[in-house]
Amino acid sequence: MATGRARLLQQHWLGVQALRLPLGGLRAIPGSSGFRKGPGVQSAAAGTPLRKHAPCERHRRRASSHCPVLLDSLPSEILLKILSYLDATTLLCTGCVNRRFYHLANDNFIWIRIYSTAFSPKRCNWRIDPVEKTVASMNALSVEDKEAGYWKKEYIAKRIASVKAALAQVLKLVNPYTGLPAKTKEALRISGLGWVIILKEKSGKEHVMEHADLYINHSSVMVVWYGKNWPCLATLSTLDLCGVTPVLMDWHKPPTKNGPRWPSLIAKYSLSNLTDSTLVGCDRFVRIFHLNPGLLVGLWKRAEELAFVMANLHFHHLVEKSTLGSAALPYELPPHIPLLDDSPEYGLHGYQLHVDLHSSGTFYLCSTFRNLFTKQGYIENGYVKLIVIHFQNSTEHLPLIGKVGLSWRTDVFDGCIKSCSVMDVTLLDEYGKPFWCFSSPVCMRSSPNPSDGPYFVGPTYCVDYEDSTGTVHVELVWIEETEEYFIVSLVLYLSIAKINHWFGTQY
Secondary structure: OHHHHHHHHHHHHHHHHHHHOOOOOOOOOOOOOOOOOOOOOOOHHHOOOHHHOHHHHHHHHHHHHHOOOOHHHOOHHHHHHHHOOOOHHHHHHHOOOOHHHHHHOOOHHHHHHHHHHHHOOOOOOOOOOHHHHHHHHHHHHHHOOOOOOHHHHHHHHHHHHHHHHHHHHHOOOEOOOOOOEOOHHHHHHHHOOEEEEEEEEOOOOEEEEEOOEEEEOOOEEEEEEEOOOOOOHHHEEEEEEEEEEEOOOOOOOOOOOOOOEEEEEEEEEEHHHOOHHHEEEEOOOEEEEEEOOOEEEEEEOOOOOEEEEEEEEEOOOHHHHHHOOOOOOOOOOOOOOOOOOOOOOOOOOOEEEEEEEEEOOEEEEEEEEEEEOOOHHHEEOOEEEEEEEOOOOHHHOEEOOOOOEEEEEOOOOEEEEEOEEEEEEEEEOOOOOEEEEEEEEEEOEEEOOOOOOOOOOOOEEEEEEEOOOEEEEEEEEEEOOOOEEEEEEEEEEEEHHHHHHHHOOOO
């Protein structure tokens, strides 16, 4: 039986070699009996190719055109032997070829060997190969009793669990100034995390765009997409922002974009909201629009087509949101359990605020304010007023460093939109836990000189931001002599509903 199988394999292999030979001249293989001589067929010694026989050549061409993938015609036993030499990432990609390769790539004997190689004990007797020993002991007991793909799932689950454990260990250390993980940058490296946007057309077609630039700031990440192959804006309906992580992360190699990746939906935006109400600013080339939360969309002025997309992501729960969701549903934060206290002013004191104003790695402001408090008398219309910088106290006024502007770039042009920047706000409660965090583009608008404060010589401006948790209101004045902006007022308006939910109070 073995001799018959060998003969069949030899004939099959010679047929495969015939398909692979150049069509310009098929010659007999010296020393082989795979091609029989017949009328009009000469041997290789004669040096005459088979070009004379057009029907045979047409047949070969037709066969090769109908069989572009030769591996698919091989027996399963041979394919399994070939797949056994692949690493886990390549094996997962191979399973996406077709239904047959999916089932072959789920073979338990292949995956149990990969599993044993990755998770075998470090220390073992030098005379015994730990991988071979583990495979030998588990083959008979476990492989045949499990359904196909069982050991693949076990391997993937254990690899993901090891990455999560490493991330949890790295994210434990907290920055005392921001209340956020101090090693977020290292966590991004360990997880191989990246971000993509998925542009969805009204017809259902999707375009996946990889990020072009990445800026890691003190408390946020700025991710930028630009290129020359944007789809037509008129055909688009929504934009999905997703974090993507390699299913099998190798810390010793840079993450690849071609391997299997896990998408995690962060936010979904409607591109029909690019109207004057969401316009932030413009220059001679582009107009930029703000879509909450934290997304900037730049459109070319002339063509009204996409120029760039910029996402601003705060560090708070960034790794969890970017890795633990799915392609359809975002990650849900664990429910907050309030710490009860019978203090009459509980939830209204002990706040700490960290504020950054920046653009593409350039910082205009980086300040921390401690021991902030308010009173029940400041509660009005469902919000409580928390004053950070007072009008009347000139010693609290802060300058902005440099000329404020939001820098942007594409493959063709770059520019800077004046008076715009990105604001990162991190508000901690009295226990040092993040109470309110956001990263969002903002723009300075002209405003009248405040009537309840001192008179400032120079034009005054304001910056406003609002979401469901509260409002940030900043007053600035331009000093012509020094050519710089000064912050003369900074006030937070916190939602009473959020305070009651967070602290368990009933204001």
